[in-house]
Structure formats: C-alpha cells, structure tokens
Amino acid sequence: MYKRLFQAAYFVIGAAIVGLLVYFVVLLIGNHYTDDEKLVMSRTSVVVDEQGHELSRLYAENREPVSLNKVPKQVQNAFIVTEDLRFYQHSGIDLRGVMRALVTDIVAGNKAEGASTITQQLARNAYLSNEKTWFRKFKEATIAISLERKYSKKQILEMYLNQVYFGHGIYGIQMASKFFFNKDVSDLTEDEGALLAAMQKGPNGYSPILHPQKALARRNLVLSLLEKNGYLSAEQTVRLKGKTLGLNVHKIQTHPEYDSYMDLVKQEAEKTYHISSEDLIRGGYKIVVPMNREAQSASYNAFKNNVYFQGSNPNQSPEGAFTLMNKTGAMLAVQGGRNYVRGSYNRVNDKRQPGSAFKPLAVYGPALDSGKYQPYSMLQDKKVSYGTYTPTNYNGQYTGTMTMYDAITVSQNAPAVWLLDQIGIAKSKSYLTKMGINLSDHGLAIALGGLSKGVTPLQMTAAYTTFSNNGSQSKPYFISAIYDHQGKKIGEAHPQTKKIFSKQTAWYMTRMLQAVMRNGTGRSGYSLAEIAGKTGSTAYSKNGLRDAWFVGYTPDAVGSVWIGYDQTNKNQYLTGSSNDAVRLFKTVINSMPGEQKLSFSKPDGVTDLDEPIRMASVSRLRAKGVLGKYALPALQLNWEGNTDKRIVYRIYAEKDGRRSLKGEVKGQTNYRIDFVNPMSNETYYVVPYNPQTNQTGDASPSVEINWFSKL
Numbered sequence: 001m002y003k004r005l006f007q008a009a010y011f012v013i014g015a016a017i018v019g020l021l022v023y024f025v026v027l028l029i030g031n032h033y034t035d036d037e038k039l040v041m042s043r044t045s046v047v048v049d050e051q052g053h054e055l056s057r058l059y060a061e062n063r064e065p066v067s068l069n070k071v072p073k074q075v076q077n078a079f080i081v082t083e084d085l086r087f088y089q090h091s092g093i094d095l096r097g098v099m100r101a102l103v104t105d106i107v108a109g110n111k112a113e114g115a116s117t118i119t120q121q122l123a124r125n126a127y128l129s130n131e132k133t134w135f136r137k138f139k140e141a142t143i144a145i146s147l148e149r150k151y152s153k154k155q156i157l158e159m160y161l162n163q164v165y166f167g168h169g170i171y172g173i174q175m176a177s178k179f180f181f182n183k184d185v186s187d188l189t190e191d192e193g194a195l196l197a198a199m200q201k202g203p204n205g206y207s208p209i210l211h212p213q214k215a216l217a218r219r220n221l222v223l224s225l226l227e228k229n230g231y232l233s234a235e236q237t238v239r240l241k242g243k244t245l246g247l248n249v250h251k252i253q254t255h256p257e258y259d260s261y262m263d264l265v266k267q268e269a270e271k272t273y274h275i276s277s278e279d280l281i282r283g284g285y286k287i288v289v290p291m292n293r294e295a296q297s298a299s300y301n302a303f304k305n306n307v308y309f310q311g312s313n314p315n316q317s318p319e320g321a322f323t324l325m326n327k328t329g330a331m332l333a334v335q336g337g338r339n340y341v342r343g344s345y346n347r348v349n350d351k352r353q354p355g356s357a358f359k360p361l362a363v364y365g366p367a368l369d370s371g372k373y374q375p376y377s378m379l380q381d382k383k384v385s386y387g388t389y390t391p392t393n394y395n396g397q398y399t400g401t402m403t404m405y406d407a408i409t410v411s412q413n414a415p416a417v418w419l420l421d422q423i424g425i426a427k428s429k430s431y432l433t434k435m436g437i438n439l440s441d442h443g444l445a446i447a448l449g450g451l452s453k454g455v456t457p458l459q460m461t462a463a464y465t466t467f468s469n470n471g472s473q474s475k476p477y478f479i480s481a482i483y484d485h486q487g488k489k490i491g492e493a494h495p496q497t498k499k500i501f502s503k504q505t506a507w508y509m510t511r512m513l514q515a516v517m518r519n520g521t522g523r524s525g526y527s528l529a530e531i532a533g534k535t536g537s538t539a540y541s542k543n544g545l546r547d548a549w550f551v552g553y554t555p556d557a558v559g560s561v562w563i564g565y566d567q568t569n570k571n572q573y574l575t576g577s578s579n580d581a582v583r584l585f586k587t588v589i590n591s592m593p594g595e596q597k598l599s600f601s602k603p604d605g606v607t608d609l610d611e612p613i614r615m616a617s618v619s620r621l622r623a624k625g626v627l628g629k630y631a632l633p634a635l636q637l638n639w640e641g642n643t644d645k646r647i648v649y650r651i652y653a654e655k656d657g658r659r660s661l662k663g664e665v666k667g668q669t670n671y672r673i674d675f676v677n678p679m680s681n682e683t684y685y686v687v688p689y690n691p692q693t694n695q696t697g698d699a700s701p702s703v704e705i706n707w708f709s710k711l
Contacts (some may be wrong), residue, residue, distance in 0.1 A: 087153065289331075360509055550581035646666070653682045
C-alpha cells in the first residue's frame, strides 16, 4: 500500500515537474516571439489643405487607434460574447474552447474550428500569419500566454479592437465606426456595435455593404447572445432586432487627381523632415499642404483632354507635366503625367529642353541686370554665324535691328543669341547657377534653350519666380506643416528666397512678358486673369516638335506646362505647338477665382515701362508763308504722322545740299519757322525720332516754297 502511495506521489511530483517545464518552455517560446514594437499599430496619416479639407489618406492599414474608455461598454460586450465569452476568466487560452474545438476537428477530420480567444487573435494579428497548422496554433497559444502576463485585460481588449479588420480596407473599431456609420466610436449604439462584432466571423462574407441580409441575420444573432448572457433584456433585444442596419457609409474618397502631388509630399517628408515613406504610412501624421484644389482638379481634367495633346502617333498621345506655385514657393498644383498613378514616373522632375522659354532667364534678365541694356535697346537681328553655329529665326525673316521688347514679344532667335554673345556666356551661367540651374553647356545655343540635359518643369517654375517676386527666387515646398499622431507640430515650412535680379530688372521683364501675352506668342486662348509669360518649343523635324512649353505667372501664381512624348522619333512627335501649352495654362488659371481679381502693380522704387513707340512715316507735308513773330515773314509747316504724342519731329531745311535743323516738336504735327528770308529758296522736310530707341524714321517728302507767290 505504501509502495503504491509513493508511486502515486512520484507520479504527481513528476507530472508537476513536467508541467512546470512545459510551462516554462511555453513562456520562453512566447517571450521569444513577442515583440512590443509589433503591437505598435500603424496609424493612418491624413493630408489636408490649409483650410482643413481632407485631401488624402496615407496608410499601410487604414486605422485610427482609440483608447478603450472611448469604446462604449455595450460595444465591448458585443465583441466579448461573440469572440471570447470567458475573456475575463482565462489566462490567454480557453481550455474548454480548446477541448470543444479538438473534438470538432477530430469528427470533421480536419482543422475546422478555431476556438481562439481574443488574446490569441491579437497574437495572430500582430505576430503570425493566418495559416491553419498545429505549429502555428501552438505558437499562437504561447504568445497569448506571454501577452496575458505582460498586459492587463483592458490593454489586451484595447489592442484587439484597434487591430481587428472589418473589410473594405478598414482596420480598427474607430475607423470602422466612421466608415460604416459616419460617427465616432463613442457614439455607437448597441445594434451598431453588434453589427461590427458580427462581421468578425468573416469581414467580407458578412459585409453589410456587400451582403446586407447575411449581415442583418448575423447582427441579430449577436444581439441574442447579448440577451442570453444578461447584457440586454428581452424587450431591448426585440426592439433592436427590429431596426434596419442603419448604415451611413462614409466611403474612403479616392482622388486620382491628387496622386502626383501626394508622391511629391512623400518625397519632401523624407528629404526635409526625415520621415521615411514606411513611417509616413504608419505613423498617423497630419500633413498640411498648400494645394489649391481648384487648380489641382482643373489641371487633372485638362490633362485628360486630347485637344491640348496633339501628336503624330494615333495610338499614343503625347505626355505632359504641369506645375503651379505661389510666388513665395508654396506648391499649388502639379501633374506628373496624363495617366499618372502613385509611385509612377513623375515628369515634373524630368529634364527637357526648354526652347525659347529659357531666353528670359539666360539672356534678357542678365542683360537688363547688367545696366548696359534697357527694354528698348536695339539688338541685332541678322543671320550671322558664330563659328560653326548659325542660329536662324523661326519665320526666316530678319529686320536688321529690333528692340529687346519686340524680340521677346515675337520670340526672335537671332537677337537673343547676339545679345548672349555680347554679355558673355559666363555672365549668363552665373545667373543660372544662382537659380539652381547648373549647366555643362558652354555654347551660344544656351540662349535658345538648346541644352544637352535640359531643365525640369519644376526648375523652370521656380526660376520664373525671380520675375514675379521682385527679383528674388522662391524655393518650392509641398508641406506647410506636419504634426505627429498626438497633434504636436514637428515641422513647418519656412519660405526661402534668394536674390537673383534687381527689382527693376524683374519689373521690366514682367512688363515685356505681359506684352508676349497681349501681342506675341502667348496670345492663344482666353484668360480672365493678368498673365505674363513666355512660350518655348524645340523642333524635331520640319513636320513637328519635340517639346512645347509655356512658363508664366499671374500677380500671385507661377507655373509651367510641358507637352511632348517621353521618346520622340519619326513615328511620334508633336503636331501641335506651344499654343497648346498656353491654352492649358490659361484654362487652369481661369479655374481659380482668386487670380481673376489680381493685377500687376509697379513696386515702389522702380521705373515703369511705357508702351513701345511705334514709328510711322510722315506724309502730306504742307507749307505756306505766313506772318510770324513781330509780323515778319514766317513759314507754317503741317503734316500727317503718328498719333503717339511721345514721338519727336525734327524739322530740317536744305539748300545747296546742306541741311540745317530748324527745330523740333514732341507729339505735334505742325511747326512755325519764324524770321524766314523770303529771298532764299529752301526745301523743308520732317524726320520723326523715337526717344525710346534713339532711332530716326524716314524723312517726309520735301517741300519748296516760292515766297513771292505765297505772301
């Protein structure tokens, strides 16, 4: 008898030792697999504009974690009765449930029933895959036991409710509440909580959106479980079962028109604020951006319109890029391509040859800033060779000379190259380098934007802020401010500018670029706003173009448009012109009501630029003898000329091949010469003079007066 007692005691002690060893092994394995960092749930980052409108959500899992005390008790109970009735009694594993599941599995002959507790589900969601194997189930159990030792029941339930998946890309009970009922989780009712708990049997199969009848039946089953376990009365259950699903779905808005912009926001977050893309989609940041929604949507819609994208390939339309920023650097809108999707090839940062849009930056701005040239300085307009380089005008016509103002307006090439040769390539490149445009090119083709590597649309936009911003260039930025998930501001934009040109140069350029839009290459289309800008294009062949550009600005916004194929060849090239880029830009600007109220105003301390004086020939010169001063013989001259009151007319007398200046008048078409000798036969003529350009026009026909026949 004692022997049997000792054997029994040894067996019990041995079993206890084995049990302890198993327990310690379980704890060891559980601790090995548990990592607190994996329980830090990803949070959805939200991008909003400066008015607070939500623009986009950036997430790996669309989730907004909440504390358990925000979740109504009746909602907590719905999940407990549905998923883990003995949650508050077990230590991570419900042995009753395990035995029940084991019997069911043996009868079924496979792994049919889970019997996972809420803690086990948390372990699986945080650490494991959903494969149905005994080894995975063992790891799940060990992790659950480890979690129960580390955390309280409330902490575990909170983590579970924030981890759980509800289908439709929704994670966590807070986001589910907002998605299905458009309300905060704290406002959920008993039946709404029951519906969310009901979905855990199969988020897709019991989706109230996709399968409303199955979802309703499942919700009512959860309500019955709440009644069975004393959380609802029979009367309450009947009343709640009689309610409809009560959905108020707040679907996640997808805005493909924002995709280009959002990718550049991500890039800036990493480069400027050192927040990686992975961290950004998991960290629950709030990112405030300066986007103008009207401009962003208008540019997206314009990019879908083939009228602006004319190409030779009927199976492949040209591509494009668009950028728009305010003159302080805040990016208002961007489009990186016509069919852009997030993470794809963004043409905003793609280098292209800018054509004549480069002239103001590389030639005319530096020339004005040197002080040696003015808007009405005369430039050479001749077909000239500079070594092996012979630039030609697009229209094949040359006037000999023309003003800088006119050369910019009609985009003549020869004057731009001549002027670059005069100021020097080194001078030009020094200005370009200050603008952040570093070129390996050393030839005069720089004047016409003939660059070996080109410049990006974003570079061109930033460079043109030097004209719109009183000579100072602004650095572009996409993020105004950024906050962490606790609402603490961790970064904000500080607009950066650097001086490139004088205020006078910038204002002169603005006036001349306004003329481009009124009378030159920028006339195409219609705009409700004042715009200054420059077109550009690069030729591919006599039949079409490689690139078409427009870069311009209103009193507040600066932007660029590039149109072209990614690869230009004999089968695909542009059949349109830079007019397409101009019209597209104006379409976007017309969508912005605020731009229509603005006008360019002369800054303090600069000289305004008058409209050009257009020389006209003097005709119908008439002269007659009159009595002049002191009733002595005089000569009255009258003629027809330009109505511009700024023109100066010089009156000459000529006798025996010698001429003398008798006087001049400004803005008048008559002149009296006093004290004329009636005995002298002289001829008279008038020569117009342009004080802007210091140029004289053609002399009028001369007249000869016989005094004795006239007096």
